[in-house]
Amino acid sequence: MWSHLNKLLFWAMLSSVTCEKAVLDCEAMKTNEFPSPCLDSETNVVMKGQNVSMFCSHKNKSLQITYSLFRSKIHLGTQDGKGEPVIFNLSITGAHESGPYKCKAQVSNCSKYSPSFNFIIVDPVTAPVLNITVIQTETDQHITLHCLSVNGSLPINYIFYENHVAISPVISKYNREPAEFNLTRKNPREEAAYRCGAKNRLPNYTAYSQPVTMPSTGWDSCPFCLELLLPGLLLPLLVIMVVMILILAFWILPKYKARARHSQELQYANPVFRDVAPRQQEAYDYYKPGCVYAELTF
Secondary structure: OHHHHHHHHHHHHHHHHHHHHHHHHHHHHHHHHOOOOEEEEOOOEEOOOEEEEEEEEOOOOOOOEEEEEEEOOEEEEEEEEOOOOEEEEEEEOOHHHOOOEEEEEEEOOEEEEOOOEOOEEOOOOOOOEEEEEEEEOOOEEEEEEEEEOOOOOOOEEEEEEEOOEEOOOOEEEOOOOOEEEEEEEEOOOOOEEEEEEEEOOOOOOOEEOOOEEEOOOOHHHOHHHHHHHHHHHHHHHHHHHHHHHHHHHHHHHHHHHHHHHHHOOOOOOOOOOOEOOOOOOOOOOOOOOOEOOOOOOO
C-alpha cells in the first residue's frame, strides 16, 4: 500500500515539474523563438470590389504553426503552415472591410498576434478629357493643353503625351481642377497626336484621354485652321442674311399691303349724257330725236 502511494506521489511531482517546465518553455518561446508573426499584402491601396491576398508568416521556419486571420474581432479563417507564409484571399466590397486586420500564430498553448494592417480604399480615376487651345501665327502654333478627370480619389497625377512620348513632368492636382501644359510647335510640317493620362494612388491603374490630332500648318492641308476660321466666317454671313431678310421684309410688305388695299376699293364714275343729232332714216319715219343711254361696266 505504501509502495502504491509512493508511486502516485512520484507521478504527481513529475507531472507538476513537467507542467511548470512547459510554461517556462512557452515563455521562453515567446521571447526568443516565437516572436510576433507578420501580416502583409501586395498592396494596401485597393478599390471597392477588388480581390486581395493577405500573407501571414513567421520568422521561425521550423515550427508547425496555426495561423488565424481576424478583422477586428471577426474570425475570417485558419490555416496551418511551416516555413512558408499562408495566404488568405479576400474581396474588399466596402469601406467596412478596410480593417484593421490581425494574424494570430499559435503553437500549442503559445500564441501571438501580428501588428494591425489596414487597407486604403480609393476610387479609380475615370478617363480624362483633353481640351486644346491654339494660337496660330505665320510660322508657329502656341498650344495649351488642358486635362481633367471628373471622378476618382484625389490627389490625381497627370502626364501629357505627344505621339505616345511623355512631354510634361508629373502634374499633381489636389483639387478637382484641370492640369495645364503649354508648348510651341515651330514650323510644324507634320501631324501630331496629343493625349493625357490620369492616375491616383491606385496601383497599376492609369486612365487615358482620347487622342487629339493637330495637323500641319499648310493651308492646303490644314483642316484645323479651317475649323478655327469657320466660326469667325459664319457669324458675319449670318448677320448679312438676317439684314437682307429684314430689308426684303420692309420693302415687300408695304407694297403687298398697298396692292391688297387697291384691289378692294370701288371706283365710281359720273355718267355723262349728251344729245344725239337725229338721223335721217329712210324706212323709219316714226323715229324721234332723244337721248342715248350707255351701260357703265366696272
